[in-house]
Amino acid sequence: MEFLGARLKSKVENFSVKNKKVLVVGLGFRTGLAAANFLVSAGARVTVSDVKPADELADVIARLDGGVRVMAGNQDPSLLDEGSDLVVLSPGVPATIPLVAEARHRRIPVIAEIELAYRFLKGKIIAITGTDGKSTTTSLTAHILGEMGHHSMAGGNIGIPLVSLVETARDNSISVVELSSFQLETVDTFRPDVAALLNVSPDHMDRYSGMEDYFAAKCRIAMNQKENDYFIYNKDDAMVRSSLAGIASCPLGFSLVDPGADAFIDGSALLLREGGKAKPVLDTANMRIVGVHNAMNTMAAVLMARSILRMMNEPVDMEALRSACYSFRGLEHRMEVLGEARGRIFINDSKATTVGAVTMALKSLP
Known part of the structure; x- marks a missing residue:
């Protein structure tokens, strides 16, 4: 180096x-x-x-x-x-x-x-945690921003250490970072411009004394945020909603069932709330990634992309954003369709290692 x-x-x-x-x-x-x-x-x-x-x-x-x-x-x-x-x-x-x-x-x-990486990393930072969906949401968010013409980089728990991005990061870069609870345990001054908490369900109970301990580690993602930062959260998850009590930043919620959320689903349409009015952004039926869980991931990614661009005083081209979502192919081993034989469709979802992830995957099947 x-x-x-x-x-x-x-x-x-x-x-x-x-x-x-x-x-x-x-x-x-x-x-x-x-x-x-x-x-x-x-x-x-x-x-x-x-x-x-x-x-x-x-x-x-x-x-x-x-x-x-x-x-x-x-x-x-x-x-x-x-x-x-x-x-x-x-x-x-x-x-x-x-x-x-x-x-x-x-x-x-x-x-x-x-x-360590944060203290030297130039540009804006989007940080994403949760029990399930982190890698897909991180990759989709970076893909959206890249397709919209911005210098976006994905790193963290997704397989690329954040310190590896320091050398190439610029003042106008956007680093999209996947974070595990392990990584969040020993952050200190880390302050992402946009943070997201996707969901919380039992995981890594061999490392933590219980759910409260695990959840507390997840919530550290936003502990240093200020009022001009953004916190993207899952309104349908009661434990995630409870995190708002300790959040100083601007909360934006996404939901499958609440039309009052900042992003929500109506049928197959994804809508964003803008100035009190809900506007359709895309049709999830046209996306290559399928399932209710990926609709949740997409809402989070869209909210994060819009939020970071507003912080940068950059225009948000909704047509470009929609096109980027439609072109995203997803990740390997995550509801990945391998092929069809004798009337049976074979799907590789080997990355579903928690009960919650498996449940959401099964719900996405017809």
């Missing part, structure tokens, strides 16, 4: 990683690797720790930039004894492990890779 130190400017006052000792906890195959290489390019002195032994990490270690020190098979708190100015946590690593607890005890800042 190109040396970025000379041209990096942090959004957070007095924050710099140049010449700082940074410990990246969790190498993984994407996020930890990207964070470590980004930090090297920013002038940091980087150590990476992972519980896996070196032989299991050989391929990833080979992709680290020069100068990164690797402590494989070791996440002992004693790693901090050599001095650390910052700890960057990969999303798969629980914030409760002894190493992280000791870092906090020593008052060493502990942040997520998402937080």
